[in-house]
Amino acid sequence: MGFIAVLRRVCGSVSFINGASLMTIFCTWTYLLPTVRIFYVIDYDVVIIRHSEIALKSRPVRVRFEKILVNNLERQTGGKAKREAARIILKGGDWEKVGKVFGVKSYSPAIVVPAELDAMREAALSFYRGEKTFAVKAQRVTKDVPWTSPEINRLVGGYVKEKTGATVDLKNAELNIGIEIINGKAYVFRDVLSGPGGLPVGAAGRVLFLFSGGIDSPVAVWRLAKRGVHPTLLYVNTTGRTMEGLVYSVYERLAGWFPYLHFYVVDFPELAEQIIARIPEGYRQIVFKAALYRIADIVADELDIPAIATGEVLSQVSTQTLESLRVLHSFSSRPVFRPLISYDKDEIVAIARKIDTLDASERVPEVCTLSHHSVTAPRLEKVRKLLDSLDLDFTVARERLREAEHVNTDVLFSGQSLRGFRIISAEDAQDFTPTSSERYVIVCKTGSTAARIAEMWREKGIEAYALDERTYKRLIM
Numbered sequence: 365m366g367f368i369a370v371l372r373r374v375c376g377s378v379s380f381i382n383g384a385s386l387m388t389i390f391c392t393w394t395y396l397l398p399t400v401r402i403f404y405v406i407d408y409d410v411v412i413i414r415h416s417e418i419a420l421k422s423r424p425v426r427v428r429f430e431k432i433l434v435n436n437l438e439r440q441t442g443g444k445a446k447r448e449a450a451r452i453i454l455k456g457g458d459w460e461k462v463g464k465v466f467g468v469k470s471y472s473p474a475i476v477v478p479a480e481l482d483a484m485r486e487a488a489l490s491f492y493r494g495e496k497t498f499a500v501k502a503q504r505v506t507k508d509v510p511w512t513s514p515e516i517n518r519l520v521g522g523y524v525k526e527k528t529g530a531t532v533d534l535k536n537a538e539l540n541i542g543i544e545i546i547n548g549k550a551y552v553f554r555d556v557l558s559g560p561g562g563l564p565v566g567a568a569g570r571v572l573f574l575f576s577g578g579i580d581s582p583v584a585v586w587r588l589a590k591r592g593v594h595p596t597l598l599y600v601n602t603t604g605r606t607m608e609g610l611v612y613s614v615y616e617r618l619a620g621w622f623p624y625l626h627f628y629v630v631d632f633p634e635l636a637e638q639i640i641a642r643i644p645e646g647y648r649q650i651v652f653k654a655a656l657y658r659i660a661d662i663v664a665d666e667l668d669i670p671a672i673a674t675g676e677v678l679s680q681v682s683t684q685t686l687e688s689l690r691v692l693h694s695f696s697s698r699p700v701f702r703p704l705i706s707y708d709k710d711e712i713v714a715i716a717r718k719i720d721t722l723d724a725s726e727r728v729p730e731v732c733t734l735s736h737h738s739v740t741a742p743r744l745e746k747v748r749k750l751l752d753s754l755d756l757d758f759t760v761a762r763e764r765l766r767e768a769e770h771v772n773t774d775v776l777f778s779g780q781s782l783r784g785f786r787i788i789s790a791e792d793a794q795d796f797t798p799t800s801s802e803r804y805v806i807v808c809k810t811g812s813t814a815a816r817i818a819e820m821w822r823e824k825g826i827e828a829y830a831l832d833e834r835t836y837k838r839l840i841m
Contacts (some may be wrong), residue, residue, distance in 0.1 A: 408473040411459045412551045413452040416469040433467045433564040439623035440465050448546050449505045464621045466590055468559030474551040479509050485523040487552040488541045495538035498530050502543040509545050563592030570594045572664045572672045577611030577728040580675030582618045582721040583712050587703040588673055597627040598663055600656050602636045604816035609771030614724045627768040630761045638754045648734035650742045651750050653683045657695035662761045673701040682738035691744045729810035729832055775818045777805050777829035782839050790814045804828040807836045
């Protein structure tokens with residue numbers, strides 16, 4: 365009874381793996397027994413995978429890219445893939461993950477039968493579930509059958525029509541049956557599912573991404589990966605372990621799109637402190653970004669990566685004007701890619717929602733504002749001079765480079781009432797001596813500096829939490 369109860373809750377279709385077979389359960393109501401669902405089971409043999417842009421390459425390049433795609437499919441799905449003419453056939457594994465493999469244009473779970481008329485007819489008929497209209501669309505990927513594609517459509521479609529009484533509708537059919545002929549076999553299917561397209565990860569070389577975990581940076585990684593880039597992420601941590609934990613949660617969402625995704629951290633807490641102490645207000649933001657570029661350049665050299673990339677968007681903020689970007693480029697000795705340079709915020713948010721990083725990114729606060737009135741047309745000579753005036757040795761980035769870690773983020777205040785807590789600003793907390801007899805909530809504009817201070821207090825046995833100004837104002841209303 366438990367199993368039947370579960371099945372009755374199923375709507376549409378449910379897919380799961382059964383050994384090497386792919387099973388899909390289709391649920392339909394019957395008119396005679398309206399309170400009972402009848403379940404039709406299709407035992408798919410393989411997934412047939414199509415690419416597009418790879419086919420345009422020369423034969424040696426095409427073969428190399430296809431091999432990379434095969435390897436990525438096996439890594440991401442756990443199945444076994446092989447090249448068949450202009451297709452890739454996947455057997456076993458988690459086929460639903462195929463939709464997150466770059467280089468895949470579309471894919472279809474399929475039944476495999478001999479490329480013989482009777483076998484193709486019966487396989488096509490097995491997909492019928494009472495639909496009123498249908499269409500058969502055949503394609504000979506290899507030309508090793510005696511019929512043309514239109515003839516297969518007519519011969520198989522005529523059989524389905526005879527057996528079911530359904531009407532052929534080539535434009536708006538309720539049931540579309542696909543048949544692809546490859547090396548003497550017929551792959552018969554009903555669904556054509558979309559993949560991300562582009563080129564397989566690893567086909568275009570390695571790029572180091574300056575990764576903040578905000579809305580823009582994972583989208584930038586995703587967009588450039590679509591061009592075959594193998595991304596390596598770098599987070600320059602200036603605000604403490606809690607922020608690393610929040611950024612790591614974005615990385616975990618993004619990692620599902622990749623066969624492998626390396627994520628490194630360089631801890632540099634003194635960077636923001638030095639900038640606030642030594643740099644004039646209008647130049648703080650651009651000097652901070654220039655420092656990030658310099659650190660990324662050093663790390664890219666250490667990891668032997670030929671280019672860096674960012675999530676910068678033209679004219680979005682003061683450090684992303686044309687003049688600012690020209691200045692920043694001077695602090696890298698290698699090419700700098702900006703895949704979102706022409707995107708607007710709505711487009712970026714839409715992609716972030718599509719790739720499932722938006723809600724995780726929204727929990728990552730920006731670094732508390734270094735400057736309220738930043739220059740939009742900085743002078744390169746002045747930025748270089750100010751950066752060199754900092755009492756910092758950026759080459760220590762090599763020694764501090766480490767792999768990112770999952771971090772508990774419970775230092776962030778998540779309660780609904782501030783009653784019983786002493787509230788203190790991050791600015792006042794710098795010269796404040798806390799006691800273990802009180803509980804504290806430290807507040808700053810975005811919560812990042814407050815989190816770093818709360819972490820330090822907790823190491824001394826003080827119960828402290830961090831909170832951003834917006835949430836603080838909401839809680840005291």
